[in-house]
Amino acid sequence: MRKSTASGTLRYLLTCWKLNAAGAMEFRLSFFLTAGMMFINNCIWLVFWGIFFTKFPVVNGWELRDVMLMWAVAAGGFGWANMLFGNFTRVAAITAAGQLDVYLTQPKPVLLSVLASRMSLMAIGDFMFGWVIYGLVGDHSLRGLALFMLGLLISGLLIMFFTLVANSLAFYIGNAEGLAFQVFNGFLALTTYPTDIFRGGVRIILFTLVPAGFISYIPIGLLGGIQDSFLIGALGITALVAGIGIAFFYHGLRRYTSGNQLGIRS
Amino acid sequence: MGMYALEVQKLTKTFAVKQKKAGFKESVRSLFKPQWQVKEAVKNVDLLVKPGETVAFLGPNGAGKSTTIKMLTGILHPTSGDAQVLGCNPWKERGRLAFRIGTVFGQKSQLWYHLPPADSFELMSRVYELRRSDYLIRRDLLIERFELGAHLQTPVRKLSLGERMRCEIAVAFLHRPQLLFLDEPTIGLDVIIKQRIRELIAELNREEGTTVFLTSHDPGDIERLCKRAIIIHHGGVILDDPVDRLKREVLKYKTIRLKLREQEQQAMSFRMDGVSAAYEDSCTILLSVDTNVTRIETVLAFIVEHYTLEDVTIEDPPMEEVIKHIYASEKANLLLGAEGE
Numbered sequence: 001m002r003k004s005t006a007s008g009t010l011r012y013l014l015t016c017w018k019l020n021a022a023g024a025m026e027f028r029l030s031f032f033l034t035a036g037m038m039f040i041n042n043c044i045w046l047v048f049w050g051i052f053f054t055k056f057p058v059v060n061g062w063e064l065r066d067v068m069l070m071w072a073v074a075a076g077g078f079g080w081a082n083m084l085f086g087n088f089t090r091v092a093a094i095t096a097a098g099q100l101d102v103y104l105t106q107p108k109p110v111l112l113s114v115l116a117s118r119m120s121l122m123a124i125g126d127f128m129f130g131w132v133i134y135g136l137v138g139d140h141s142l143r144g145l146a147l148f149m150l151g152l153l154i155s156g157l158l159i160m161f162f163t164l165v166a167n168s169l170a171f172y173i174g175n176a177e178g179l180a181f182q183v184f185n186g187f188l189a190l191t192t193y194p195t196d197i198f199r200g201g202v203r204i205i206l207f208t209l210v211p212a213g214f215i216s217y218i219p220i221g222l223l224g225g226i227q228d229s230f231l232i233g234a235l236g237i238t239a240l241v242a243g244i245g246i247a248f249f250y251h252g253l254r255r256y257t258s259g260n261q262l263g264i265r266s
Numbered sequence: 267m268g269m270y271a272l273e274v275q276k277l278t279k280t281f282a283v284k285q286k287k288a289g290f291k292e293s294v295r296s297l298f299k300p301q302w303q304v305k306e307a308v309k310n311v312d313l314l315v316k317p318g319e320t321v322a323f324l325g326p327n328g329a330g331k332s333t334t335i336k337m338l339t340g341i342l343h344p345t346s347g348d349a350q351v352l353g354c355n356p357w358k359e360r361g362r363l364a365f366r367i368g369t370v371f372g373q374k375s376q377l378w379y380h381l382p383p384a385d386s387f388e389l390m391s392r393v394y395e396l397r398r399s400d401y402l403i404r405r406d407l408l409i410e411r412f413e414l415g416a417h418l419q420t421p422v423r424k425l426s427l428g429e430r431m432r433c434e435i436a437v438a439f440l441h442r443p444q445l446l447f448l449d450e451p452t453i454g455l456d457v458i459i460k461q462r463i464r465e466l467i468a469e470l471n472r473e474e475g476t477t478v479f480l481t482s483h484d485p486g487d488i489e490r491l492c493k494r495a496i497i498i499h500h501g502g503v504i505l506d507d508p509v510d511r512l513k514r515e516v517l518k519y520k521t522i523r524l525k526l527r528e529q530e531q532q533a534m535s536f537r538m539d540g541v542s543a544a545y546e547d548s549c550t551i552l553l554s555v556d557t558n559v560t561r562i563e564t565v566l567a568f569i570v571e572h573y574t575l576e577d578v579t580i581e582d583p584p585m586e587e588v589i590k591h592i593y594a595s596e597k598a599n600l601l602l603g604a605e606g607e
Contacts, residue, residue: 002365008395015392023380026421101374104341106393107364254343257281258336 004107012108013116017084020119031121038125042075045192046133060196062220065137067194069219072138073148074191076130077155077215082123085115088160091167091249092180098258111249115160139223147226151218155191157238158215161245162187168245171252191215211237270350271445271477272315272338277347279308279333307333309501310347317444320471320478322488322495322509326585330501331481335449338479339369352444365394368443368476370434372450377422383433384418387440394441404440412436412466428459435463439470448480452487464490485517485582499589504596516591517582520562522553524569525577541565549576554583 025031046068053064081088094100094114103113134148166183169176190212198206198213206213214234221230283305286296308330315321325331336342338351340360349356354363370376377386391401409415412432417425425433431451438446448467452460468491471478480487488495488509495512497505505512526549540559544552555565562580569578583591 002362002395004361005395008392012389012392012395015389019378019381019385019389022385023378026380099374101336101341101371102376104360105339105364105367105369107361108393109361256342258341 002107004109009108009112013112016113016116017119020086020117024119024121024124034121035125035128038122039129042071042126042129046071059194062194062196066219066224068133068137069223070194070216071192072130072133073151073155073218073223074159074188074215075126076134076152077157078159078188079123079125079127079130079156080152081156081160082120083127084119085160086118086120086123087115088163088167089181089184090118091115091164092170092176095167095170095252095256096175096177100253100256101258104256110253111246144223147223151222154222154234154238155215155218158211158241159188159191161238161242162211164245165241165248168248168252171249171255186210187212195220207233207237211241214238269316270314271317271319271352272313272479273350274311274313274338275348277308277311277313277334277337277349278306278345279330279337279342280345281305281307306501308337308344308498311498311501311503313496313503315477315479317477318471318475319494320468320492321480322492323479323481323498324483324485324488324495324585324588325481325498326483326589329498331483331498332449334498335447335479335481339367339447340364365441366444368438368441368446370438370446370448370451372431372448372453375422375430375434376437377430377433379423380421382417382419382421383414383425383437386422386433386437390437390440396441401440404442408436408439411469428455431455431459431463432466435466439476442474443476445477445479448478450482451480452482452484460484460486461490467491483585485585485588489513489517497589497592504589505592514558515595516588518556518558519583519587519591520555520557521581521583522555522562522565522569523577523579523581524551524553524573524575525549526551527574527576538565538568 049067049071050064053059053067057063087094091114100110100114103110103117106113130152138144138148163180163184166180167176169179173179187210190206190210193216195203195206195213195217203213206216214230214237217230218234221227222234281304282302284296285301285303286292311330311334323331323334333342337344338349338356340356340363343357351363352366354366356363376390377383378389387405391398391405396404409418412435414429414433414436417429417433422430422433435448435451438448446467451467452463455463464487467478467480470476471491478491480492482488492509495505495507495509496503505516523546538560540556542554544554546552553565555562566578569575
């Protein structure tokens with residue numbers, strides 16, 4: 001009897017991405033506007049921090065360059081995750097509307113199919129923003145490049161799977177869209193403030209329950225010289241959150257109730 | 267594979283539905299003290315379907331058709347009961363089973379909305395890991411069969427519903443499924459397209475031996491396509507018969523809707539064996555024809571001879587009527603049985 005193979009699944013993913021990109025480019029103007037807007041949006045934040053640092057050049061050991069890299073890592077990580085797996089913010093909505101049916105009747109892994117079935121246009125702007133900042137202030141040595149890419153990987157995976165956990169609540173409490181959106185936005189916001197402005201209990205939470213600290217600290221703990229305890233922690237937490245997200249989703253899938261809303265893959 | 271393509275025992279699915287009366291006050295009450303009611307969408311359904319059979323799974327809206335098909339394709343987990351589809355348990359071996367079954371949901375598209383169908387074919391060839399050369403031959407055959415050549419490069423959002431549905435079904439046949447589930451494949455389509463889609467499915471059933479399991483609330487779907495009809499109502503099977511027999515005993519009634527040009531004609535009474543008439547309004551007459559007693563052509567000839575017509579349509583009775591009839595004849599049979607003893 002046939003089973004899905006790893007190489008077959010990889011080819012499937014590549015085709016998904018190719019078609020997503022084609023679908024995104026179907027509306028040319030919208031494509032450039034949306035991606036461009038996000039780019040500009042991020043720049044405005046940097047201008048704000050730039051003004052801030054002209055008054056106070058160092059904040060708890062952070063310089064403007066660190067803050068710029070923090071934005072590059074957060075936006076770039078969010079960018080690739082949302083480009084390649086653009087449905088991770090919408091799992092709750094898709095579940096509540098009963099639109100998992102199509103993926104469930106196909107032999108490819110359900111979660112992977114759902115996530116990879118959409119490419120966010122905005123995210124392309126975010127992703128490019130990350131690289132432009134890296135180009136401006138990053139470490140351009142081979143080692144620096146590798147570390148930046150590792151930072152993007154950790155950041156994207158953490159954002160994606162943390163959001164997935166909140167979205168998978170939809171299987172258990174029904175309508176989780178609002179909650180999931182707030183969790184996602186809150187998490188994203190926390191990744192873009194210098195970790196060291198937080199102290200005490202909040203700081204502990206940032207490295208445990210809401211592990212946004214493992215993204216915002218990347219400019220110091222990874223790009224500014226590898227701190228072993230940070231790197232091990234970041235990789236461990238990323239694996240843990242990913243594991244929880246996947247388990248939560250598949251456990252919830254058993255409770256999936258489908259629905260009869262008209263659905264079209266877009 | 268065993269003897270059966272589909273083997274279902276006591277399949278049951280219940281949903282908990284929140285009950286709330288209308289009004290804001292009730293909404294607040296329901297927020298703190300929700301009242302749940304258990305709804306049995308499917309109860310104790312038993313089915314046996316042999317390979318190559320064409321089965322129509324009929325019932326009015328809300329009868330449990332879709333829920334049953336969703337359990338058989340692994341989308342929903344049942345509350346209790348067991349099922350073997352092509353020898354697999356659908357909710358435990360979903361991934362393996364998916365390679366061997368095809369699904370068409372009239373209300374849920376498999377096609378990529380903003381992209382042309384050609385791209386969806388491409389994606390499906392990857393989903394089912396088809397060998398490249400096999401895929402291309404198969405694709406071209408289906409494109410020819412379903413007459414899709416002209417629409418292949420048009421984004422799906424710009425196709426008509428009929429064109430889209432032909433694409434959906436062609437895509438579902440791409441990986442040569444042994445068993446094809448179709449949930450309301452003709453919903454919303456006009457008569458000619460409906461007919462064409464039925465013919466195409468019937469052809470592939472004949473040529474490739476694909477088992478077809480189709481749900482519909484349109485009795486017309488079964489006449490061309492299916493040899494066996496299963497009717498469910500309130501979640502349970504109430505009839506499982508060859509279509510021939512169903513046609514003879516239950517689907518023998520046709521409705522003729524006459525729209526008359528002049529009002530005064532209604533004074534004329536309609537006397538014919540096996541035909542009963544009812545006036546919908548002053549110009550519209552509904553005739554219920556028992557086709558076992560009087561042929562539909564005879565009735566039409568009579569009408570054309572005696573009336574000046576604005577419009578005439580012939581319809582199958584709605585599913586609700588068919589079910590009423592089944593219950594009535596069951597009751598009659600029971601009474602007859604009781605008398606015989």
